[in-house]
Amino acid sequence: MKNNIKQGLGHYVLYFLLPIIILIAWEWADIAGLLKSYTMPAPIAIVNTFIEYLQNGKLLTNIGVSLVRVVEGFLLALAVGFAIGIGVSIFPKFDTFTDLVIQTLRPIPPIAWIPLAILWFGIGQGSKVFIIFLGAFFPIFINTTEGVKNIDGRFFELAEVYEIPKQKLITKIVIPGALPQIMTGIRLGLGNAWVCVVAAEMIGATSGVGFMLSDGRSLSRPDIVILGMLIVGIFGKIMDDLLKALNKRLIKWQ
Amino acid sequence: MGIILEIKGLKKTFEDKSNVVNALEDINLSIEEGSLVSVIGGSGCGKSTLLRIIGGLETEYEGEIIVDGKAVTGPSREKGFIFQDHRLLPWLTVKENIRLSLPEEQKNNDSLIRENLEIVELGEFENAYPSQLSGGMAQRVAIARALANKPRILLLDEPFGALDAITKIHLQDQLLRIWKEEKITMIIVTHDIDEAVYLGSRVVVMTPRPGRIKRIEKIELGTPRRRTGSLFTQERDKIYKEFFKETELPFTYNI
Numbered sequence: 234m235k236n237n238i239k240q241g242l243g244h245y246v247l248y249f250l251l252p253i254i255i256l257i258a259w260e261w262a263d264i265a266g267l268l269k270s271y272t273m274p275a276p277i278a279i280v281n282t283f284i285e286y287l288q289n290g291k292l293l294t295n296i297g298v299s300l301v302r303v304v305e306g307f308l309l310a311l312a313v314g315f316a317i318g319i320g321v322s323i324f325p326k327f328d329t330f331t332d333l334v335i336q337t338l339r340p341i342p343p344i345a346w347i348p349l350a351i352l353w354f355g356i357g358q359g360s361k362v363f364i365i366f367l368g369a370f371f372p373i374f375i376n377t378t379e380g381v382k383n384i385d386g387r388f389f390e391l392a393e394v395y396e397i398p399k400q401k402l403i404t405k406i407v408i409p410g411a412l413p414q415i416m417t418g419i420r421l422g423l424g425n426a427w428v429c430v431v432a433a434e435m436i437g438a439t440s441g442v443g444f445m446l447s448d449g450r451s452l453s454r455p456d457i458v459i460l461g462m463l464i465v466g467i468f469g470k471i472m473d474d475l476l477k478a479l480n481k482r483l484i485k486w487q
Numbered sequence: 488m489g490i491i492l493e494i495k496g497l498k499k500t501f502e503d504k505s506n507v508v509n510a511l512e513d514i515n516l517s518i519e520e521g522s523l524v525s526v527i528g529g530s531g532c533g534k535s536t537l538l539r540i541i542g543g544l545e546t547e548y549e550g551e552i553i554v555d556g557k558a559v560t561g562p563s564r565e566k567g568f569i570f571q572d573h574r575l576l577p578w579l580t581v582k583e584n585i586r587l588s589l590p591e592e593q594k595n596n597d598s599l600i601r602e603n604l605e606i607v608e609l610g611e612f613e614n615a616y617p618s619q620l621s622g623g624m625a626q627r628v629a630i631a632r633a634l635a636n637k638p639r640i641l642l643l644d645e646p647f648g649a650l651d652a653i654t655k656i657h658l659q660d661q662l663l664r665i666w667k668e669e670k671i672t673m674i675i676v677t678h679d680i681d682e683a684v685y686l687g688s689r690v691v692v693m694t695p696r697p698g699r700i701k702r703i704e705k706i707e708l709g710t711p712r713r714r715t716g717s718l719f720t721q722e723r724d725k726i727y728k729e730f731f732k733e734t735e736l737p738f739t740y741n742i
């Protein structure tokens with residue numbers, strides 16, 4: 234049933250219907266003279282800016298810069314969040330040792346770290362990667378520990394019966410058992426990473442998609458701002474789709 | 488044959504803040520090597536607790552549990568344990584589930600895995616995931632997994648409790664065949680009187696609060712065992728009488 238809806242042409246019509254309605258309404262508002270080009274440009278102005286930025290290379294450069302930052306910060310967060318998450322789950326003493334610090338840092342929004350990050354690392358790559366790391370770390374860490382906690386305790390009893398050594402226990406029971414939730418953490422983490430790169434670049438940067446936004450504002454060019462926002466949205470969705478596909482491949486037993 | 492399992496003066500209490508449960512009291516039992524013993528009793532009479540203690544999964548108790556001349560200190564491959572649920576890891580195929588359970592030196596022994604899957608007649612399913620198996624098939628894989636580890640004694644806690652009647656009968660016959668071929672000592676816990684009588688050469692009847700052994704019934708069904716006929720009915724009635732008064736006895740026909 235569900236598949237039928239997904240495969241049919243009707244599905245795609247429905248899927249793209251709302252964006253098309255929004256575009257038409259937007260265009261109509263422009264024709265009706267409701268928009269002022271210095272606050273809200275017409276769709277065509279965005280397209281023109283898109284072509285202009287594509288030709289002068291600014292678009293791809295800025296996207297590239299932001300993507301590299303996101304990938305660096307995210308991979309760092311993935312490695313650290315996963316490792317500490319598993320560590321905390323299997324060594325209760327390590328959990329007690331780290332818990333207060335981690336749980337106190339967690340409620341601080343990554344954006345609140347931006348002033349310190351700029352003081353520590355300057356406005357270059359370092360401060361961005363740091364903010365992105367913070368944004369992606371917590372969802373990955375929390376979901377790893379929760380994922381391990383939610384593994385059916387009966388599997389650990391099974392491991393006792395068959396005298397499964399600790400290292401096998403981790404690779405064959407703990408990690409795969411927690412994997413669905415770890416993947417949820419990874420998706421949330423990557424989403425956060427993308428939000429953080431934009432925020433960090435808006436506040437202090439000379440390149441990147443977030444810089445495009447703040448640059449557009451100071452040039453009074455809402456078309457640039459909107460183009461930047463669209464790029465953030467579209468790339469965010471593409472990255473999430475990729476992770477969803479990866480999720481399906483990794484968790485093929487369900 | 489010798490005695491493989493000896494239980495002496497076993498007593499087990501569960502305590503929490505508010506109350507104390509006498510789960511088992513004064514349990515004495517010896518089990519001969521190669522025998523198949525069923526343990527039957529109502530809900531809460533301590534059957535699972537008894538089996539878990541024998542299996543080493545429960546280690547706080549009074550009394551002595553001796554398997555093969557050694558006191559039990561914890562779980563081990565020697566004491567195969569079949570849980571009521573199949574307990575297969577959903578992310579591993581049938582084959583990998585079995586492989587994970589094997590001792591280090593047998594890890595790559597694919598023919599051992601195959602051999603044991605064939606014993607439970609599931610040779611073609613080695614690459615299936617547990618979600619692709621029916622409940623009965625999954626339980627058979629669990630049995631193959633236990634057998635592959637060459638246990639000295641196999642402990643089964645209501646292994647067929649969750650299955651439909653037809654599947655259950657098939658699996659009981661399969662279990663009997665395995666028992667005869669592999670000559671493994673088995674203790675099967677059940678709350679199904681027919682199952683207890685059909686499988687066990689002895690039936691241990693337990694009563695609750697505190698969990699005690701009420702009596703141990705020797706079952707003579709002749710060979711091959713049959714589920715119908717007067718011999719079976721007679722033996723079953725003996726067990727029924729342990730639980731119900733004469734007048735409550737379900738009516739049975741003897742032709």
Ligand SMILES: Nc1ncnc2c1ncn2[C@@H]1O[C@H](COP(=O)(O)OP(=O)(O)OP(=O)(O)O)[C@@H](O)[C@H]1O
Nearest residue numbers: 501502508510529530531532533534535536537678
């Ligand atoms: N972990 C535990 N903590 C406290 N009480 C327990 C625990 N496990 C079992 N009990 C109690 O011990 C008694 C025996 O439990 P057990 O599970 O052995 O019964 P059983 O004969 O297997 O019952 P069933 O046929 O329902 O499986 C019960 O009264 C139960 O409430």
Ligand SMILES: [Mg+2]
Nearest residue numbers: 534535536644
């Ligand atoms: Mg039980």
